Amino acid sequence: MTRAAGPALPEDPAHPEDPAHPEEGHQLSLNEMPAVPLAHLEDILRESLHGANRYPDPFARQLTEAIADLFSVPDHDVVVGPGSAAILQHVIQGAAPQRGDEVIYARPAFDAYRLVVSSAGAKPVEVPLKDHRHDLSRMLDSVTPRTRALVLCNPHNPTGTALDTAAMLAFLREVPEHVVIVLDEAYHEFTRGHDTLNGPEVYQGLPNMVVLRSFSKAYGLAGLRIGFALAPRDVAHTLRNRLLPFSVSTIAEAAARAALARRPEVFRQVDRVIAERGRLTEGLRHQGWDVAPSAANFCWLPLGSRSPAFAAAAARQGILVRAVGEEGVRITVGEPQATDALLRFAAQFAAESAGLASA
Template identity: 85%
Template sequence: MTRVAGPAHPEDGHQLSLNHQLSLNEMPAVPLTGLEEILRESLHGANRYPDPFSRRLTEAIADLYSVPDHEVVVGPGSAAILQHLIQWAAAQPCDEVIYARPSFDAYRLVVNSAGAKPVEVPLKEHRHDLSRMLESITSHTRALVLCNPHNPTGTAIDNVAMLAFLREVPEHVVIVLDEAYHEFASGQDTLNGPEAYHDLPNIVVLRSFSKAYGLAGLRVGYALASRDIAHTLRNRLLPFSVSTIAEAAARAALTRRPEILRQVDRVIAERGRLTEGLRRQGWDVAPSAANFCWLPLGARSPAFAAAAARQGILVRAVGEEGVRITVGEPQATDALLRCAAQFAAESAGLASA
């Protein structure tokens, strides 16, 4: 597994002064105005347990996508739902789960937790290698996870290629479409999972309130799946797993979705500014449909992350493959661009010395 490096520290070991947190793909600000008032109101019933199955939130999600309530499963973050899904689908040591490398760290963790075998397929030009993924499917394959847009590269699979791929996957394999960053792919030609899962009963679509909705600290996500798979997942999740506060915030966010999407548009615009700024400096930047950018720096990745950290900017170095940079406020973009220019100049100086 490719590990994601933690925050780098100066050589003297002193604690850094953090100015810009660009390592966790968070929204730069809470996109929902008045959230504090909503949270305070929800605390009035803090002495009571939450709804064990988050029924009001389930109904709101079902209404958003015009699907039956019984096809929606709400849980404490999409990663927690994924964990239960893999534990169900791949419960034997000989069972295999396919996903890309590098990918979201949780994939390998949940596969190992289930006692199954991870099958990691390297990316091809920063994208899922769909042909090689199909070739990797065996009689032992129980699940295949596609992160679209992909984390950490931000690339997205085009609609035609995705549908063709999905139809080639055997029915005995559960396909997990992790669409945590889908809202940031606005205007791009990529699959919208909620519109496709009905035609392929082995698909489970994962969505999150942590990214575009800016509720990462409250831990709530959901799955869309066929009646049978959704029923299985719902029975595996512990009751009361989504807090009253989290459900109240998520319901409010759905009722004010246009406000959320306006904030998403601002992030997309800032992503464009960050991408263009880096490319003007000569950096190779993968095309992103998420709220982050990917610099395929190879062996220079840890050094870049360390240089940024010394200037109070935290980014994620993914082993010696690349650096993932979250899109932040405009001042964070400015600071990152200055840091990148300085790193390039210093690297050029060392190379010519």
């Protein structure tokens, strides 16, 4: 089914007219896991349907306890919601209630940031990246008395770069307390081997900080829409009261609880994705492409004005990648056969581009 043209939605494919999941080809534009990490997940979901006539727990208490135990934090610091982007929306609406309030984030960024800020009536302040990373000093310089929130995506979407721990800590200590810091760590599980901040370890020392995590990426539950936030008690209490009751379904909570209980199984799949990320990155660089260093489950090609042409040519061969304006192309790490297809296409695209240039 095709979709009418209109404003881009968060994480849209490069071409809205293309199906999100083509029957033939490779979907590499949505940063999904190539497979569900948990074996026999269907049995868990089927069991949870036995109570489908009952409302879910409005506070997802069993999942909340599991998250608190995992990170060794108090239960009252955990807020579970229908995806981390939905929680972000409530954070921004609460932090920036007045028209003209400012919210700072990087450019390019996850599409939802602009949508959430604009829907709150706030003013987006987009700070360009520097060397594919957050320009922390410029973000600090952008803080004004009207700044109400600052969003950091680490690892960054769409470039995949991660900030080192020391730089992040120094930056966080400089942000004024009147600014709510949102640390979006949707891709944190893919940072293994990288020196980068772990939000759950530091948020309790920062009264203005909210950490977002997702079950959509590493845990492979994108279709169930569930995520969570960690924040100091008072902030978490306010945020929890803003969420609609029963917004997390029984089936989503059951799947998330199973994923946390079987983290070794999840991380075996994460390790496979990380290995495939290395193969994709090495293959593209061997062909001569500039590839940003990634700590996420995707790679970034800073192609500039060639980005739309690259994505369109890939789509014609059944490979959906994400062109981010005329800044770059984001390629999700998929199955090995998807990597093979992408590398074949990239080599062909480079050869054809070289031929056109010489002609």
